[in-house]
Amino acid sequence: MTTIQELRIRRPDDWHLHVRDGSALDSAVPHTARCFGRAIIMPNLKPPIVNVEQAIAYRQRILDAVPAGMSFEPLMTIYLTDKTSPEEIKKAVDSGIIFGAKLYPAGATTHSDAGVTDIRHTYPTLQAMQDLGLPLMIHGEATDPGVDVFDREAVFIEQVLAPLVERFQGLKVVLEHITTAQAVDFVRQGPERVAATVTPQHILMNRNTLFQGGLRPHHYCLPVLKRETHRAAIMATLAEGHPRFFLGTDSAPHPKGAKESACGCAGIFSAPAAIELYAEAFEQAGALDKLEGFASLFGPAFHGLPVNDDVITLRRETWTVPEAYPFADATVVPMRAGGTLDWKLVI
Numbered sequence: 001m002t003t004i005q006e007l008r009i010r011r012p013d014d015w016h017l018h019v020r021d022g023s024a025l026d027s028a029v030p031h032t033a034r035c036f037g038r039a040i041i042m043p044n045l046k047p048p049i050v051n052v053e054q055a056i057a058y059r060q061r062i063l064d065a066v067p068a069g070m071s072f073e074p075l076m077t078i079y080l081t082d083k084t085s086p087e088e089i090k091k092a093v094d095s096g097i098i099f100g101a102k103l104y105p106a107g108a109t110t111h112s113d114a115g116v117t118d119i120r121h122t123y124p125t126l127q128a129m130q131d132l133g134l135p136l137m138i139h140g141e142a143t144d145p146g147v148d149v150f151d152r153e154a155v156f157i158e159q160v161l162a163p164l165v166e167r168f169q170g171l172k173v174v175l176e177h178i179t180t181a182q183a184v185d186f187v188r189q190g191p192e193r194v195a196a197t198v199t200p201q202h203i204l205m206n207r208n209t210l211f212q213g214g215l216r217p218h219h220y221c222l223p224v225l226k227r228e229t230h231r232a233a234i235m236a237t238l239a240e241g242h243p244r245f246f247l248g249t250d251s252a253p254h255p256k257g258a259k260e261s262a263c264g265c266a267g268i269f270s271a272p273a274a275i276e277l278y279a280e281a282f283e284q285a286g287a288l289d290k291l292e293g294f295a296s297l298f299g300p301a302f303h304g305l306p307v308n309d310d311v312i313t314l315r316r317e318t319w320t321v322p323e324a325y326p327f328a329d330a331t332v333v334p335m336r337a338g339g340t341l342d343w344k345l346v347i
Contacts, residue, residue, distance in 0.1 A: 011308035012295035016248030031271035033072035048079035086128035181233035197248025200277035239287035255330035
């Protein structure tokens with residue numbers, strides 16, 4: 001059998017991305033713009049992006065950080081709180097630049113302290129989102145301290161998400177950065193308006209990776225990595241080419257010192273090699289022919305957007321991922337730092 005040496009696909013999009021703000025923004029954006037045509041931008045800054053005016057201003061700061069000669073469109077979101085009004089949802093839809101509202105259960109992850117304390121508080125807002133066609137993007141983890149960290153996604157699906165999807169039968173929902181077989185089953189068995197994003201770390205690593213040779217803080221993310229059975233279940237569905245599972249890196253840069261501190265931050269910075277990492281995962285699964293759908297076609301179809309006009313080329317070429325990249329006045333350690341990859345984006 002001839003080994004594929006080059007792969008051309010439509011330019012992909014990233015349907016879940018963190019680019020931070022300020023000087024960190026200038027460091028983060030070019031890594032994504034080198035490859036992706038568009039990205040859904042997460043609103044969990046400090047303070048969060050909770051209204052249209054803030055989203056418009058943040059979008060401009062992102063555009064200002066795109067290097068000359070690169071084309072990149074940030075797709076903005078607003079941060080859902082207990083007080084987000086139906087009127088703000090209408091303004092978001094009318095703005096033409098906001099493509100979803102993000103649900104963070106309060107306390108679930110980085111900068112989620114302003115998130116939703118009780119899903120019932122958001123019912124009028126969710127009704128407006130359903131009526132106006134604005135998708136709900138969910139960090140799907142239970143925050144009850146009595147729930148084991150490895151069970152939080154499954155518990156959230158059972159106790160919160162399933163009743164929510166049943167109650168709002170026209171609401172488009174994206175369960176983000178899925179990590180479990182339960183999430184796979186929920187989306188597969190759910191209506192066409194329910195989809196999921198998948199990160200590179202959750203199809204290339206399992207929870208053993210956190211402890212290989214010692215504690216590995218740069219492999220710590222939320223939702224946390226799960227058992228091998230869960231990783232395999234997610235990858236098996238992607239290898240089938242299921243159209244409601246699509247690319248969302250959840251690339252989340254933190255300064256090296258913040259990751260390696262006594263209470264390290266959650267987040268994996270995959271943007272510098274994201275598409276190459278996905279290519280590795282799909283090749284390992286014998287499904288390189290399914291990469292384009294996952295990366296470039298299924299997300300736009302779900303969100304009702306056109307696919308990108310241009311293409312990218314991946315070449316079979318072994319290269320070493322740098323140990324770190326500049327990040328504002330510090331450095332950030334990327335996924336696979338110091339390791340090798342066998343696919344490389346042709347710039």
